[in-house]
Amino acid sequence: MPTPELRQLRWPATAAGLDTLGRLRHLAAGALRTGRPLALWREPDAAQPRLLVARSLEASFTGLPPALEAQAPAGFAFFPFRDSDHNPALFLPADVRYDAAEPDVVAVSAAANDIVPGLAAWLAAPAVETLSWHRSQQPAPHTATEAEYMRLVSEGVAAIETREVVKVVTSRAARRPLPAGFDAFAAFAKLLAKYPRAFVSLVSVPGVGTWLGATPEVLAEVTADGTFRTMALAGTQPLAPGMLPQQAIWRQKEIEEQALVARYIVSCFKQLRLREYHETGPRTAIAGQLLHLRTDFEVNLNNVPFPNLGTDMLRLLHPTSAVGGMPRQAAMNFIQEHEGYDRAYYSGFLGPVNVAAPGVARLYVNLRCLQLRPDEAVLYAGTGLTVDSDPEREWQETQMKLQTVSAVLQ
Numbered sequence: 017m018p019t020p021e022l023r024q025l026r027w028p029a030t031a032a033g034l035d036t037l038g039r040l041r042h043l044a045a046g047a048l049r050t051g052r053p054l055a056l057w058r059e060p061d062a063a064q065p066r067l068l069v070a071r072s073l074e075a076s077f078t079g080l081p082p083a084l085e086a087q088a089p090a091g092f093a094f095f096p097f098r099d100s101d102h103n104p105a106l107f108l109p110a111d112v113r114y115d116a117a118e119p120d121v122v123a124v125s126a127a128a129n130d131i132v133p134g135l136a137a138w139l140a141a142p143a144v145e146t147l148s149w150h151r152s153q154q155p156a157p158h159t160a161t162e163a164e165y166m167r168l169v170s171e172g173v174a175a176i177e178t179r180e181v182v183k184v185v186t187s188r189a190a191r192r193p194l195p196a197g198f199d200a201f202a203a204f205a206k207l208l209a210k211y212p213r214a215f216v217s218l219v220s221v222p223g224v225g226t227w228l229g230a231t232p233e234v235l236a237e238v239t240a241d242g243t244f245r246t247m248a249l250a251g252t253q254p255l256a257p258g259m260l261p262q263q264a265i266w267r268q269k270e271i272e273e274q275a276l277v278a279r280y281i282v283s284c285f286k287q288l289r290l291r292e293y294h295e296t297g298p299r300t301a302i303a304g305q306l307l308h309l310r311t312d313f314e315v316n317l318n319n320v321p322f323p324n325l326g327t328d329m330l331r332l333l334h335p336t337s338a339v340g341g342m343p344r345q346a347a348m349n350f351i352q353e354h355e356g357y358d359r360a361y362y363s364g365f366l367g368p369v370n371v372a373a374p375g376v377a378r379l380y381v382n383l384r385c386l387q388l389r390p391d392e393a394v395l396y397a398g399t400g401l402t403v404d405s406d407p408e409r410e411w412q413e414t415q416m417k418l419q420t421v422s423a424v425l426q
């Protein structure tokens with residue numbers, strides 16, 4: 017359904033030779049060239065990716081997490097794990113939109129009317145070879161060695177034993193060189209093909225940097241038919257070749273770890289005094305070459321007196337105990353004191369709000385992601401700890417999780 021205040025620009029005949037990926041790339045090039053923030057993403061099981069360009073960086077700064085109601089502004093949320101001057105919370109207004117499923121038009125919001133002449137000229141301009149992605153001003157984060165990470169895990173287990181926390185998720189960053197001729201757009205296209213069930217994204221913001229990922233974890237979703245969804249995702253094991261997910265056997269450690277996340281979600285519903293939710297699972301879910309335990313939660317918004325449930329739940333859920341821990345504040349304090357690096361946008365959340373249509377929002381936890389730097393990538397992964405965590409196994413688990421996105425660096 018076209019949104020009335022959107023102006024539709026048609027691609028000129030000169031662009032006839034560009035396929036949809038070529039058009040997405042060309043629009044991304046235009047945004048980068050003019051110093052504008054942009055997001056490219058493909059929702060799980062959607063056939064085609066979408067692109068959104070914000071008219072300016074200034075228009076993209078925000079305070080609170082976005083409202084998810086149909087009348088709220090349309091845009092793309094890009095939130096850090098923890099707000100700071102270095103890692104601002106962003107909501108890129110949907111000023112320019114391109115949906116590869118409707119390849120012949122580019123939609124421009126009324127707020128961005130002034131950029132129409134430049135954009136129209138750009139649609140007719142020849143495609144460029146190399147794109148200069150926006151860069152972060154921050155130095156690369158500290159990357160933990162195996163010994164350092166194992167020490168962090170032991171400290172986390174000790175904090176659980178002394179009841180400082182019930183669960184905590186520790187994480188680390190890893191640096192990898194970019195292969196010769198690395199192209200972030202081509203890497204995005206590779207992730208699209210490799211992970212059809214993931215939310216695949218490439219976000220580039222002036223001064224903030226460029227992030228690429230393929231995450232399996234829904235944070236908050238509101239659908240056109242009025243359904244709210246979230247999930248408790250935790251517990252990890254490799255998907256062995258030829259193995260069916262239903263054959264997976266889970267240890268008590270993973271079962272408990274995931275149950276805590278599910279319990280946290282239920283406590284958020286309780287806080288809002290909502291009882292009419294449906295809970296399915298836990299079931300084994302595939303995420304790339306990994307398996308997780310997943311419980312799905314669903315609320316029919318047409319049957320409950322909670323018109324703002326999506327917005328309220330989003331504000332309660334972030335950061336979930338799948339990336340922070342429980343109790344939330346104690347786990348956040350532990351991470352701040354012990355982790356020794358800045359997670360930036362890793363384990364924050366991202367996704368479109370009211371872009372596909374008013375009242376449709378799909379926000380994901382930013383996992384299995386990397387930050388692009390001029391000649392290297394910084395990759396991120398974490399592991400949920402319980403009292404039974406073994407430091408060596410947790411290190412191995414981070415190695416496995418890093419492989420999801422490092423597939424594009426080979």
Ligand SMILES: C=C(O[C@H]1C=CC=C(C(=O)O)[C@@H]1O)C(=O)O
Pocket residue numbers: 185187233249250251252308337338339383384396397398399400401417
């Ligand atoms: C923190 C991450 O994953 C979370 C989601 C699924 C399974 C997890 C785990 O088994 O620890 C984590 O809670 C990550 O991928 O960096």
